[in-house]
Amino acid sequence: MCDCESNRSMDVKTPRNVYLSGFYKRSFAFYTIKNRMPVIITSLLDNLARNKLKLAEKYEEEAKEEIKTVIGQLSKLKYEIQTNKPLKLLSSQAADAKIYNEYITRQANEEGHATYFHTIWLLAECYMYRRIWQIFETMSVLKNFDPFQDKKEESFFTALPLIEQMGKYLWDSIHDSTTPSEDEFVQFMKLNLWGNKCDLSLSLGKVTEENTLFDISSLDKQILSDYSTDIWKAISACDSSSDIVDIVFDNAGYEVFTDLCLADYMIAKQLAKTIRLYVKTIPWFISDVMTHDFHWMLQQLKSHENHVLQNLGERWQSYIDNGTWLIVESDFWTLPFDYTYMARVDQNLYKQLAEAKLAIFKGDLNYRKLFGEKNWDPTTSVDQALQNFNPTKLAILRTIKADIVCGLEEGIAEKIEAEDPKWMETGNWGLIQYSNKIVEIK
Numbered sequence: 001m002c003d004c005e006s007n008r009s010m011d012v013k014t015p016r017n018v019y020l021s022g023f024y025k026r027s028f029a030f031y032t033i034k035n036r037m038p039v040i041i042t043s044l045l046d047n048l049a050r051n052k053l054k055l056a057e058k059y060e061e062e063a064k065e066e067i068k069t070v071i072g073q074l075s076k077l078k079y080e081i082q083t084n085k086p087l088k089l090l091s092s093q094a095a096d097a098k099i100y101n102e103y104i105t106r107q108a109n110e111e112g113h114a115t116y117f118h119t120i121w122l123l124a125e126c127y128m129y130r131r132i133w134q135i136f137e138t139m140s141v142l143k144n145f146d147p148f149q150d151k152k153e154e155s156f157f158t159a160l161p162l163i164e165q166m167g168k169y170l171w172d173s174i175h176d177s178t179t180p181s182e183d184e185f186v187q188f189m190k191l192n193l194w195g196n197k198c199d200l201s202l203s204l205g206k207v208t209e210e211n212t213l214f215d216i217s218s219l220d221k222q223i224l225s226d227y228s229t230d231i232w233k234a235i236s237a238c239d240s241s242s243d244i245v246d247i248v249f250d251n252a253g254y255e256v257f258t259d260l261c262l263a264d265y266m267i268a269k270q271l272a273k274t275i276r277l278y279v280k281t282i283p284w285f286i287s288d289v290m291t292h293d294f295h296w297m298l299q300q301l302k303s304h305e306n307h308v309l310q311n312l313g314e315r316w317q318s319y320i321d322n323g324t325w326l327i328v329e330s331d332f333w334t335l336p337f338d339y340t341y342m343a344r345v346d347q348n349l350y351k352q353l354a355e356a357k358l359a360i361f362k363g364d365l366n367y368r369k370l371f372g373e374k375n376w377d378p379t380t381s382v383d384q385a386l387q388n389f390n391p392t393k394l395a396i397l398r399t400i401k402a403d404i405v406c407g408l409e410e411g412i413a414e415k416i417e418a419e420d421p422k423w424m425e426t427g428n429w430g431l432i433q434y435s436n437k438i439v440e441i442k
Contacts (some may be wrong), residue, residue: 009117014375020368020404022117022124028403028425029121033081037116037128040286041078044132044147045071051150059141066139073135077128084115087127092134096331099345100130103336122373125285126336133282146283151200152293155253156300159198163257166191167308170261173268180236180269186228188262189397189432190216193223195258196363196399197427199251200287219430224400224416225407227434231395234358234436235271242357243273246392248333249280249289250363256289256297259362260316267324275319276326276356280333285365291327328352338372339389343441350441353391361394364401367431370394371406378413380406383437390439399427407433 014024022033048055048067056063080088087104090097107123108114116124137143156163169191173184194216220226235245245266247259259277266272280288298320301313319325332346342350353359361370371385382396385406403424405413416423423429 014403016375016377018375020121020373020375020402021119022121027121029124030117032121033116033124037081037125038078041074041081041128041132045074045078047150048074048147055142055145059145062141066142070135070139070142074132077131077135081116081128084117087114087116087119087124088131090130090134092137094137096130096335097134099335100127120373122338122368123336126334129284130282130334130336146290146292148200148283148286149293152252152287153296155198155200155251155287156257156297159254159257162254164306164309166254166258166261167306167312170264171308171312173265178269180265180271182229182232182236185232185235185265185269185271188258188265189228189231189395190219190223192255192258192262192362193397193399193430193432194219195255196250196397196430198254198287199364199399199401199427200253200285222428223430223432224405224412225409225431225433227395228432230434230436231358231432234393234395234434235266237357240357242355244276244356245272245274246276246278246353246356246359248278248359248361248366250366251287252289252293252297253287255362256294262360263325264312264316264319267319272357274324274326276328276352278328278330278333281329281331282334284334288365291329294327338369340372340387342389342391347441350391354438354440356392358393358395359391361396362398364398364427367396367398368402368404370396371404373404375404376406378405378408379410382407382433382435386435386437388439390435390437392438394435396431396433396435398431400424400429400431401427405431407431 009023009025009030011025013026014020014029020027020029022030024030048071052064052067055067086108089101089104103123104114107119111119114123132147136145136147247263249256249259263275263277267275277294279294280290283290298313298317301309302317304310304313316325320327330346330349332342332349335341335345361367370389372387376385400423405424416429420428
């Protein structure tokens with residue numbers, strides 16, 4: 001178990017305006033590092049052991065020995081987390097490893113240490129997933145193996161009843177009229193918001209079916225900050241010089257299906273001519289979307305017995321083929337720091353986002369990175385908490401699954417906490433937030 005007492009973790013809640021960290025024992029960060037992260041590795045170990053023979057058949061006999069090596073290294077990583085060891089520098093030859101190592105070194109110099117419980121939570125959690133990938137990328141036959149792929153695929157199949165409902169709703173909407181409406185657009189945004197509940201890193205890899213996610217009529221009272229009208233005005237404005245909308249994905253499965261429904265609605269109703277879809281380059285937080293997850297889902301839709309899903313699969317494939325939708329990969333999304341670093345670390349990506357008339361950021365991890373992984377006073381404005389990360393107009397959709405929130409009206413946080421003490425951890429409360437501030441870089 002974690003030897004946190006001897007490392008002087010404080011038995012208090014996270015103070016205001018400081019970075020989230022496992023250093024504060026009454027925080028979700030502490031709970032995540034102490035309990036959730038080791039469980040995620042344990043689940044991965046069990047899955048590899050259980051599927052050893054199947055993997056050997058698929059990846060050749062050599063995979064058996066590599067699995068033993070992977071299991072041994074994952075077990076060491078789990079031990080490091082549980083005993084609060086310093087973060088080791090990555091040995092990977094990939095370009096992102098240098099950025100990780102420089103950041104870890106800087107944090108260690110500033111903090112006097114960079115251990116799992118005594119550094120920024122965002123670094124500790126991102127580092128764990130990057131270490132997991134480092135283990136696989138050093139293998140021979142398993143170097144491209146996605147250890148979370150089966151979980152992502154299972155989440156898709158489990159959500160098929162919801163996907164069929166959502167698909168029919170989209171199909172009817174885009175064929176009723178070519179004219180967009182605010183009510184319809186907002187409905188798609190809210191369906192998209194609640195799809196964010198399907199987060200396997202929160203459920204520790206356990207896949208469940210949320211039958212209430214399509215019936216959202218009763219959930220408006222659980223949206224604590226709703227700037228839908230402002231987002232509608234931004235997307236429907238005729239004075240924009242851009243016809244591009246960017247969507248920064250979060251989870252595979254049902255959520256990414258709702259992302260694509262929203263994207264199709266914008267294309268069909270001529271609210272955008274091009275949608276850029278931003279994906280992760282490595283397996284990330286169990287359920288985050290990679291390029292292969294996107295194409296796998298399209299194949300499932302095209303081969304499904306449901307004619308609406310078949311038609312959507314073919315339609316979306318045509319969008320990819322003709323460039324209406326562009327899949328964009330970037331290593332930046334899996335770096336260990338917040339988005340204020342983008343203008344320095346990846347100016348090209350910042351300038352690319354600036355080309356869009358709207359960028360839609362999905363999910364909890366994007367929220368943490370957008371707002372600097374700080375325990376803001378909940379009434380802190382969205383623009384202040386973004387700390388000048390404003391490449392273009394931003395729409396931010398997220399169900400709350402970490403103890404960071406901003407942009408709430410006075411008294412809302414206190415009222416909800418009295419009603420639901422775990423409100424910042426469950427994903428039962430949502431945010432649809434917006435910023436129209438733009439900060440250009442030279």
